[in-house]
Amino acid sequence: MGQGTTKDLVSAQDRRTIDLYLDAIWVEKGLSDSSLSSYRRDLDGLARWLQLPSGLLAVSESDVGRYLAHRLQSKISARSTARFLSCVRGFYAYQLRENAMQENPVALIESPKQGRPLPKSLSEGDVIRLLAAPNVEEAIGLRDRTMLEVLYACGLRVSELTGLTLAQVNLRQGVVRVMGKGSKERLVPLGEEAMNWLLRYAKEARPALLKGSSEVLFPSTRGQQMTRQTFWHRIKHWAQVAGIATELSPHTLRHAFATHLVNHGADLRVVQLLLGHSDLSTTQIYTHVAEARMKSLHAEHHPRG
Numbered sequence: 608m609g610q611g612t613t614k615d616l617v618s619a620q621d622r623r624t625i626d627l628y629l630d631a632i633w634v635e636k637g638l639s640d641s642s643l644s645s646y647r648r649d650l651d652g653l654a655r656w657l658q659l660p661s662g663l664l665a666v667s668e669s670d671v672g673r674y675l676a677h678r679l680q681s682k683i684s685a686r687s688t689a690r691f692l693s694c695v696r697g698f699y700a701y702q703l704r705e706n707a708m709q710e711n712p713v714a715l716i717e718s719p720k721q722g723r724p725l726p727k728s729l730s731e732g733d734v735i736r737l738l739a740a741p742n743v744e745e746a747i748g749l750r751d752r753t754m755l756e757v758l759y760a761c762g763l764r765v766s767e768l769t770g771l772t773l774a775q776v777n778l779r780q781g782v783v784r785v786m787g788k789g790s791k792e793r794l795v796p797l798g799e800e801a802m803n804w805l806l807r808y809a810k811e812a813r814p815a816l817l818k819g820s821s822e823v824l825f826p827s828t829r830g831q832q833m834t835r836q837t838f839w840h841r842i843k844h845w846a847q848v849a850g851i852a853t854e855l856s857p858h859t860l861r862h863a864f865a866t867h868l869v870n871h872g873a874d875l876r877v878v879q880l881l882l883g884h885s886d887l888s889t890t891q892i893y894t895h896v897a898e899a900r901m902k903s904l905h906a907e908h909h910p911r912g
Contacts, residue, residue: 753808760801762864
């Protein structure tokens, strides 16, 4: 029918098909709840809009084409549509593998071309000012300084940082054991500076912040695991104190970690391992960041720039 609205419900048949697929890829790939929810939204959106009597297993290439045209008219971004196509490619590849379909309706459909925006980062000077912003004579300030130092030293995702436990940090070996996306574990070096701050924090600040016993490395003022949103507000606060105009998020320091490594000659595959990227192509964005930085420096300092 092709003119479904958001009020239309996904049929029970399509719901079962989608549930079986998501269960299968959860077992195979260990995807996070947020990734599974994103896949479900994409597949629900296709089923809801098309409203085919025979459901998603009867979709043709022209059906998908009509839905893509609808997305284009709705001014949905090329990046979002590329993610959608990646989702349905996996979905229909699975259906072929399970002999539920004879042809893949998206096999010949190309993803839309998209410019890849460079991630926001910070200069090394900005990072130094940000790290120096918290008042380390106070327990909360010392905790925040240590969190920023660990975040920048290790390039952690914010959820990895706030979820750290004492058992994950080995100061004798100078590494932190991180559980990343898809329950993939990696070891990341801390560096001498971050280790020194961790030692001071553990001695002076953490006991004052704890409310009873806890394995959480960086407890909130309530003595519990800090939420991602709370740390996001903390980092914005310290950016204002440091006078940094760039819109900051915890992910900005992760980008700074990777960018500064590449700027100083780090091998891209090493950066990939440190960041916990499963695909090198995800890490390659930082070569573009480094190139952009070099061009900027050349234009600023070369007499014929």
